[in-house]
Amino acid sequence: MKTLATALLLSLGIINGSAAIVQAENAATAPEELxxxxxxxxxxxxxxxxxxxxxxxSADFTNTDGLTTDSLAKALKQVWxxxxxxxxxxxxxxxxRDGDQLVAETTTLIRGVQNNQGRVVRLxxxxxxRQYFREQKIVRQEILAEQSRLTSGENPPKVEVVAPKTVKxxxxxxxxxxxxxxxxxxxLLGAIQEEKTAGNLYLNxxxxxxxxLPAGGIYKVATAPLLPDSNWLSAILVRGDGITMVTHRVNxxxxxxxQQKKAL
Numbered sequence: 001m002k003t004l005a006t007a008l009l010l011s012l013g014i015i016n017g018s019a020a021i022v023q024a025e026n027a028a029t030a031p032e033e034l035x036x037x038x039x040x041x042x043x044x045x046x047x048x049x050x051x052x053x054x055x056x057x058s059a060d061f062t063n064t065d066g067l068t069t070d071s072l073a074k075a076l077k078q079v080w081x082x083x084x085x086x087x088x089x090x091x092x093x094x095x096x097r098d099g100d101q102l103v104a105e106t107t108t109l110i111r112g113v114q115n116n117q118g119r120v121v122r123l124x125x126x127x128x129x130r131q132y133f134r135e136q137k138i139v140r141q142e143i144l145a146e147q148s149r150l151t152s153g154e155n156p157p158k159v160e161v162v163a164p165k166t167v168k169x170x171x172x173x174x175x176x177x178x179x180x181x182x183x184x185x186x187x188l189l190g191a192i193q194e195e196k197t198a199g200n201l202y203l204n205x206x207x208x209x210x211x212x213l214p215a216g217g218i219y220k221v222a223t224a225p226l227l228p229d230s231n232w233l234s235a236i237l238v239r240g241d242g243i244t245m246v247t248h249r250v251n252x253x254x255x256x257x258x259q260q261k262k263a264l
Contacts, residue, residue: 024094024105031095034102037136038092045088048080058137065197065230083112083123093128102133105144121152143230146249153242157181157188159217163233163248167224168255175233177246178217188213189238192220197230197249208236224252 037056044052050073057069067075080086089109096103105128112123125148132140145165162176179188191208218235225231229252236245 024096027092027094029095030092030104031102033136034095034104034133035092037133038090038104038106042088042090046086048086050076056137058134058139061137061139063141079112083114085114086110086112086123098132100134101139103130104133105130110148116152119152121150124149124151143249144251146247148247150245151243153239155239156242156244157237157239159237159244159246161246161248164250166251166253169224169226169228169252170255171224173222173224173250175220175222175235175248175250176217177235177237179237183216183239186239186241188216190218190236192218192233192235194220194222194231194233197232208234210236210238213237222250224250228252228254 041053041056044056053076054069054073057072059069061069087110089111091107093105093107095105108125108127108129110123110125110127114121114123125146127143128145130142130144131138147161149159157179158181160176160178160180162174162178164173167173175192175194177190189210190213191210193208218237220233222231222233231250231252232247233250234245234247236243
């Protein structure tokens with residue numbers, strides 16, 4: 001099993017960041033052009049129409065994960081090849097104007113199914129994102145929160161995830177996957193991987209090496225980097241009757257100066 005980065009591309013906003021957007025308006029008051037554009041992108045994604053999707057990305061499209069329109073197109077082809085049955089549902093949460101741009105915050109649900117050598121694998125993702133539109137094209141994207149799960153088998157482990165969406169630079173935090181059911185005499189294997197978000201991981205995700213787990217889950221204390229960034233935390237739990245894999249994004253924000261002094 002590998003990280004879920006590849007499966008998360010089309011969320012109508014897949015890029016990390018946390019710039020403040022003030023005076024956001026209710027979705028009900030959104031300009032018609034914005035609502036229609038978001039609906040059109042969702043429709044194109046569900047139709048797996050790559051040409052139509054790319055039309056909604058500006059020629060100067062940028063993101064902090066390093067993706068370009070070319071790498072985005074390649075990754076989407078790979079996603080749809082892996083998950084021929086995939087569904088995108090996007091809800092506009094709020095919007096605002098930023099100069100000549102319309103800024104939309106959305107929540108996207110992604111549901112996918114694949115048959116891998118006779119084994120059914122199900123993908124479930126929830127992504128909150130922010131995208132900047134100019135002339136009905138996306139010029140920049142940011143991810144606010146992201147968590148995805150892959151499950152397979154007759155009875156994949158039921159997992160509770162304990163992890164923050166945002167932390168401060170240098171801050172310690174927990175990433176726990178707790179199995180909410182008795183293990184009995186069943187052996188539980190698992191692995192965990194922490195890595196910086198990067199465009200190359202969308203096409204070449206990192207493999208995870210399994211090890212026996214002495215307790216009912218995975219428990220990790222991580223330390224945020226000293227510079228603002230964004231990390232993927234990926235973990236897998238394997239039991240004889242099923243597999244559950246989780247990928248969770250943690251955005252790292254700059255610690256305030258007075259907090260830094262207290263830490264010292």
